Amino acid sequence: MKQLIRVGMLGIGNIGRGTWQALAMNHDRILESTGLDIEIVKILNRHPDKDRGIDIPKEKYTAEVGDILDNPEIDIVVELIGGIEPATEYMARALSNGKSVVTANKAAIAANGRYLVDLAQQNHVLIRCEAAVAGGIPILTSLTTALLSNSFSEVHGILNGTTNYILTQMTEYGNDYAQVLKEAQNKGFAEADPAADVEGYDAANKLSILMSIIFGAEVSPEDIPTRGITTIAREDIEYSLNAGYRIKLLASAKKGKKGLYANVEPVLIPAGHPLAAVSNEFNAVFVKGNAVDDLMFYGRGAGPLPTGSAVLGDIIGIARKLEKDSAYDIVPQLRYDSGVKFIGEGASKYYVRMTVTDRPGVLGRITTTFGQFGVSVEAVRQEAPYESGKERVAALIFRIFEVERPLLYYVLNKILNENIIKSIDNIMRIED
Ligand SMILES: NC(=O)c1ccc[n+]([C@@H]2O[C@H](COP(=O)([O-])OP(=O)(O)OC[C@H]3O[C@@H](n4cnc5c(N)ncnc54)[C@H](OP(=O)(O)O)[C@@H]3O)[C@@H](O)[C@H]2O)c1
Structure with a gap:
């Protein structure tokens, strides 16, 4: 039986447009395979006259956030504006109004995940953030469904496409960091202000979210020892190549005897390790489970359509729960309850x-x-x-x-x- 799922979307930037496009491409297939008729009914657009380069009926747009957050017709709010505020405030208002939330926002989830998850549980709704970690790679959903039977001892991620692109170019062409950064900025692979990427803060936000899911730990990104790639020189790359290593910006967390260790930093990885082969803008997440053993997820960690695919996956996941009226009865995508102690780097x-x-x-x-x-x-x-x-x-x-x-x-x-x-x-x- 066909069920209409009404979505309100906040923001119509790269990922907003990617989500709209991914739904336009696949709406009928989703309907056929799930019975869910997903419709984006309203979009928060603070500059309605700006040309977005996409064909969206004007009546879908609103400049008033209340038209979405307080709209009884809307089942799911998709937050794609980015930044910690007002994104957190908007998500909290949606949850308090009984709407489930999907977000791609690693900064807001890393900063306020526990608050938002608690609010979702109090209101018997769901919050999902698959797109916030490694873009199109379905790592959070896999960990909370197919891999749920495992206890994990470690996770290592290449979680930032910009830095992986820079390190790959330095390795393949022997160029300096500054030169490659400039090229990456010209090609649109790096922001004009690249600090969040090259200093490792973006990867720390994502690792903080992964640690919640994998270890049930609440670790603020500010507490994760974080070093970026700005000091990597040609000499380091040359040594790594000669000695059989590749340098990667790795976000790692491991369970040790005394507690949990974590950090984000450039690391020498043996050239034969699957993570060493992850090049350019690609992302990967490597986990070790006590039943499944070594497992690596690989794919596009950013970009409108891959990230839109993850957003839609969360919308479908929530919609199926709403359909069965069991929204409050599933394993939450984020959890902070294991009491495992975070003890720095090891x-x-x-x-x-x-x-x-x-x-x-x-x-x-x-x-x-x-x-x-x-x-x-x-x-x-x-x-x-x-x-x-x-x-x-x-x-x-x-x-x-x-x-x-x-x-x-x-x-x-x-x-x-x-x-x-x-x-x-x-x-x-x-x-x-
Ligand atoms: N880009 C990626 O590949 C990627 C991958 C994974 C996750 N994400 C996450 O996805 C989210 C969106 O990223 P993006 O790349 O789509 O960003 P973006 O292109 O900058 O788009 C942000 C959108 O939100 C709007 N916006 C920002 N602040 C607002 C506010 N206070 N009120 C109303 N609208 C507001 C912007 O409006 P205007 O256009 O009118 O300024 C724009 O439409 C972020 O959380 C990001 O971390 C992005």
């Missing part, structure tokens, strides 16, 4: 690149100082010396055995302050 293997004056005894002094503090060196490599000003210098690259980051930083600072070396040029985790 120990890892590290890559350290430094510059030293090319004279005898320097390497010995460095390794002795490492040894004094129990930091073990797995391997060291010296690059060819070169003239710098009046002296000859050389790059030293260390692989350090598992160590906690604060101890490593303490010892490296000591080595630097005692003028044993000239500079520390980069420090990255190695994921074997």
Whole structure:
């Protein structure tokens, strides 16, 4: 039997248009296979006279948000305006009015997910945010349906297409970070202000959401140790290639004996690992479950149609629950209830690149100082010396055995302050 599902959409930017287009392409197929007749009945458009480059009947538009949030005819509100506010306020109002919510907004969910989920449960409605993590990849839905029987010990994601594109171009063409960023901006792959992407904050928002689903943990993105890709130099890329690694901005969380570890940072991954093959603007999420074992999801983490596909998937998921009148009776997509303790980063293997004056005894002094503090060196490599000003210098690259980051930083600072070396040029985790 055909059931009409009336959707109100907030925002008609990239993803709003992508969602409209994806529905236009697939409406009849969805109706045929599910019986759901999904209609976007109203769209919040704060600039109704702006040319959106898409054929949408004018009467669908409203500049008044109440026409959607307080409209008794609307079943599901789709929030696609972005940013923490007023998006959170609008979603809260929709939920309080008994409407289910679909959003692509990682910033608002990472900041206020618990508040919104609680509100949804109090009002016996649903909130879903598949599109907020890895765009078109159905990772949240898979984790909360087909994979629900598993307990997961770790998750690693390449969750930001812009940074993955930049790192791939640096690796394939040997170009500098700044040069590749400029090209990416010219091609529309990077924002004019790229900070949220290149500093890792966007990936931290997404990891915070994944940690809620996978571990039931409430971890604010500000508490996740986060480093971006701005310090990656050609030398780091060259070393990684020669040593059989690829550098990826990885968002990782692992369950350890004492609690949960997490961070977002550039990491050296073995070239044979499936995540190393994820190139350019593509995203991937790798999980390890106690039954399913290793599993990787791969696809487009952004873009109007892939993200619109995820938004529509959530609309269909909610509509099917509404149809069966069981909206309050399912596993929520987000949860914050496991009580698992978040305890920072944990120990890892590290890559350290430094510059030293090319004279005898320097390497010995460095390794002795490492040894004094129990930091073990797995391997060291010296690059060819070169003239710098009046002296000859050389790059030293260390692989350090598992160590906690604060101890490593303490010892490296000591080595630097005692003028044993000239500079520390980069420090990255190695994921074997
Ligand atoms: N772009 C992607 O590939 C992607 C992928 C996954 C998730 N997302 C998420 O999807 C959401 C939308 O992203 P987008 O790329 O579509 O952004 P966008 O192109 O900037 O579109 C945002 C839309 O919201 C409207 N808007 C913004 N603030 C508003 C307000 N206060 N009141 C009313 N309307 C407002 C804008 O109106 P005007 O056009 O009139 O300014 C525009 O129509 C974000 O949360 C983003 O993180 C995006």
